[in-house]
Amino acid sequence: MSEKAVLTGEHFFIGDVAAAEGALAAGCRFFAGYPITPATEVAERMSRRMPQVGGIYIQMEDEMASMAAILGAAWGGNKAMTSTSGPGFSLMMENIGLGMMTETPCVVINVMRGGPSTGLPTLVGQADVMQARWGSHGDYGSISLSPSSPQEMFDLTIHAFNLSERYRLPVILLTDEIVGHMSEKVVIPDPGEIKLLERRKPALNLPPEDYLPFAGGKDLVPAMANAGDGYNVHVTGLTHDEWGYPVMSDQAQERLVRRLVEKIRKNVSDIILVEQVGLEGDLEAVVVAYGCTARSAREAVERARDRGRAVGFLRLITVWPFPEELVRNLARRTGVFIVPEINYGQVALEVERCSAGLAETVGMGLMGGTLHTPEEILEAIEEFGGRARS
Amino acid sequence: MIRKMRPLPPFDPAVLKAKVTRDHGLHPMDVYLKPGRIPHIWCPGCGLGVVLSCFINGLKMAGLRPQDCAMVSGIGCSGRASGYMNMDTYHTTHGRAIPFATGLKLAKPGLTVTVFSGDGDLFAIGGNHFIHAARRNIDLKVLCVNNFNYGMTGGQVGPTTPILAKTTTSPYGNREHPFNLPHMAHAAGAVYVARWTAFHARQLVVSVNETMKKKGFTFIEVIAPCPIGYGRPNKLGPGLEEMKYYREKSVICHEADPSQVGIDLSGEIIVGKFIDLDRPTFSDLYLNAPVDKDKK
Amino acid sequence: MKKFWRLPLDAGSHTIPIGEVRIIKERCKGCGFCIEFCPNKVLASSKAFNAKGYHPPEVVKEGECVNCNLCEIICPEFAIFTVLKEMRQVTREDILKYTERHSPSSGEAPDEEPWG
Numbered sequence: 001m002s003e004k005a006v007l008t009g010e011h012f013f014i015g016d017v018a019a020a021e022g023a024l025a026a027g028c029r030f031f032a033g034y035p036i037t038p039a040t041e042v043a044e045r046m047s048r049r050m051p052q053v054g055g056i057y058i059q060m061e062d063e064m065a066s067m068a069a070i071l072g073a074a075w076g077g078n079k080a081m082t083s084t085s086g087p088g089f090s091l092m093m094e095n096i097g098l099g100m101m102t103e104t105p106c107v108v109i110n111v112m113r114g115g116p117s118t119g120l121p122t123l124v125g126q127a128d129v130m131q132a133r134w135g136s137h138g139d140y141g142s143i144s145l146s147p148s149s150p151q152e153m154f155d156l157t158i159h160a161f162n163l164s165e166r167y168r169l170p171v172i173l174l175t176d177e178i179v180g181h182m183s184e185k186v187v188i189p190d191p192g193e194i195k196l197l198e199r200r201k202p203a204l205n206l207p208p209e210d211y212l213p214f215a216g217g218k219d220l221v222p223a224m225a226n227a228g229d230g231y232n233v234h235v236t237g238l239t240h241d242e243w244g245y246p247v248m249s250d251q252a253q254e255r256l257v258r259r260l261v262e263k264i265r266k267n268v269s270d271i272i273l274v275e276q277v278g279l280e281g282d283l284e285a286v287v288v289a290y291g292c293t294a295r296s297a298r299e300a301v302e303r304a305r306d307r308g309r310a311v312g313f314l315r316l317i318t319v320w321p322f323p324e325e326l327v328r329n330l331a332r333r334t335g336v337f338i339v340p341e342i343n344y345g346q347v348a349l350e351v352e353r354c355s356a357g358l359a360e361t362v363g364m365g366l367m368g369g370t371l372h373t374p375e376e377i378l379e380a381i382e383e384f385g386g387r388a389r390s
Numbered sequence: 391m392i393r394k395m396r397p398l399p400p401f402d403p404a405v406l407k408a409k410v411t412r413d414h415g416l417h418p419m420d421v422y423l424k425p426g427r428i429p430h431i432w433c434p435g436c437g438l439g440v441v442l443s444c445f446i447n448g449l450k451m452a453g454l455r456p457q458d459c460a461m462v463s464g465i466g467c468s469g470r471a472s473g474y475m476n477m478d479t480y481h482t483t484h485g486r487a488i489p490f491a492t493g494l495k496l497a498k499p500g501l502t503v504t505v506f507s508g509d510g511d512l513f514a515i516g517g518n519h520f521i522h523a524a525r526r527n528i529d530l531k532v533l534c535v536n537n538f539n540y541g542m543t544g545g546q547v548g549p550t551t552p553i554l555a556k557t558t559t560s561p562y563g564n565r566e567h568p569f570n571l572p573h574m575a576h577a578a579g580a581v582y583v584a585r586w587t588a589f590h591a592r593q594l595v596v597s598v599n600e601t602m603k604k605k606g607f608t609f610i611e612v613i614a615p616c617p618i619g620y621g622r623p624n625k626l627g628p629g630l631e632e633m634k635y636y637r638e639k640s641v642i643c644h645e646a647d648p649s650q651v652g653i654d655l656s657g658e659i660i661v662g663k664f665i666d667l668d669r670p671t672f673s674d675l676y677l678n679a680p681v682d683k684d685k686k
Numbered sequence: 687m688k689k690f691w692r693l694p695l696d697a698g699s700h701t702i703p704i705g706e707v708r709i710i711k712e713r714c715k716g717c718g719f720c721i722e723f724c725p726n727k728v729l730a731s732s733k734a735f736n737a738k739g740y741h742p743p744e745v746v747k748e749g750e751c752v753n754c755n756l757c758e759i760i761c762p763e764f765a766i767f768t769v770l771k772e773m774r775q776v777t778r779e780d781i782l783k784y785t786e787r788h789s790p791s792s793g794e795a796p797d798e799e800p801w802g
Binding site for chain 2: 002003030032051052056058060061062064065066068069070071072073074075076077078080094095098209212215226227228229230231232233234235236237238241242243245246251254255258
């Protein structure tokens, strides 16, 4: 470790530590968190590294304070992050909603574990997927990224910061205990090779009284003035108009909420990231997976393809927004989607919805604590692959 | 899925501009107020307008310009104050103004950050955040407007409601002990603790000025009338009668022992500056801690 | 009853600020704070209404405002303020007015004789 924020070179990190290093490489200089298994290592790494790079680590009294603090730091001009797991994620929901409503850029890492409630603190789960999309009350657009390896923990944390600055919202890094606690090689490039995005500021020659803090541009994202920039912005969780003033009217609500949702919907082509293997032509089956499960799923698909079966693999790097178009198109070319995940079936529901009856969906759900083996996914491919399309 | 929605109503910036031209600038303090937002939503006789006015005068006395300051507020009638200030203001979720302000202050240490909130927001849902920020001595200026109830929602019992007081959720008289706010603030570690009422406007201006110049977690409790939520059910009369009651029953006692300044429904109210001491702030300690650059 | 037989020797070094009260009638919500707490009781409720139906205050003691600014600070609505009109020398009439105002015949408690 050193005072350098970017530890260029090859490392052997656990996923949590890789994510912390990714945040530092992205320019994060404020971390407010609370210890929770299996995300504590992110906080521990940050508590060591932040003073070295001149940032601030503050351990807040609970997760709600952590989320509020990173929103405040973001408005102070910093890139800010927190990390937690299921129980803390639930606590943070109200302030994630505040972050969505006030369009505050920040990153929330959720290292998923077995739930519900206290659940299996030290073992894997993937059951917070729907919560990451719909967890806070009201309508808003949401972005969640799902790394499958410590290297991706590093890369996707940087990407999460870029997306949060670009689209002005809290971005959720939806990882799980297996990826968070596994050790693997992580290659950190030179700082010059890391592409960073910053929030768009108001035009230089715009007088403060003409600046509309919550008027979206063509991409529906407003320019952001930090505290102390001289624009005297009022930021509120109440429904507000383009000036930021609270306005209790359905017209203001219509304009604001539609923009919050469409900010993400209209920009999906820029946001959605997937890994596609063997998805050309007509397919016997498509395996859809994300996070740690994708590692087993990939192995199963490779073995099936080695045996000559036309099986494709779709890995969701962005779980939200969900690749609806892609799945709908795939549904025309395959008879069945196989969705292994460590929950009762959450992404499986999305796959089923988007396949619009054109293909069957097989949800392979584990409730938590362990991973699918490639053998059992291969077994499912053998059992359900080749089903005729309805 | 096909989505059929109503046509989107347009936004016209000119509507506000017309209101600003008509009304803004008539009063010397309008320069600190957000153009076009007066009149505020508070009831006639409410003490919040007085506290806001004293706060602005305190800023003026301290020589602070709007761009040197930020205000963070929570939910409730007092939380609306940030919407009326002409500076960077943040109206956050219930009880979370203090941690938000903590993040803001640590990210922008040059700003003077005020937390303007109410008794319920700061000491019920926000109680945990209050004591920790005081413990850490984060450099925040906390102004608590205490009207002894939850006013915005219609006058419910709160953590500072005196025993036997009537509110909509204590119809037979409150049977819970209230907090003694200066005592809590002092015990948690605040470096400046004062209490005034909305009647003591001049002293409040001086107190605000002192906190602006002081480093560390400062706390001013301001007792304010709430004629609709608290005054009416407890037969205290309109706002003016509550103010006269403060005039009659307040006793100025600087450096009083904070544990002895509790309030009951008809007793005297001890006001003054109780605590004024010095302690290293969170930033003092954290940013100056020696760091081993090679620590693994 | 205290009575000054002549102008105090240091009267020349004191001036009385004379203020002018400015009322933004449309902002007033009739709370009555300025009327009650003005130290010189310069204001009273007017009979006129503003657009919201409240009775704004009006000046009833012309020339008595001393620009103390209390109404400006204590008004919750930012509806009243004072500006300094002039600084006036203290005259014998001012002294007489003070002693008459606080004499027993005016109904207020008399000042204690400083001589015991």
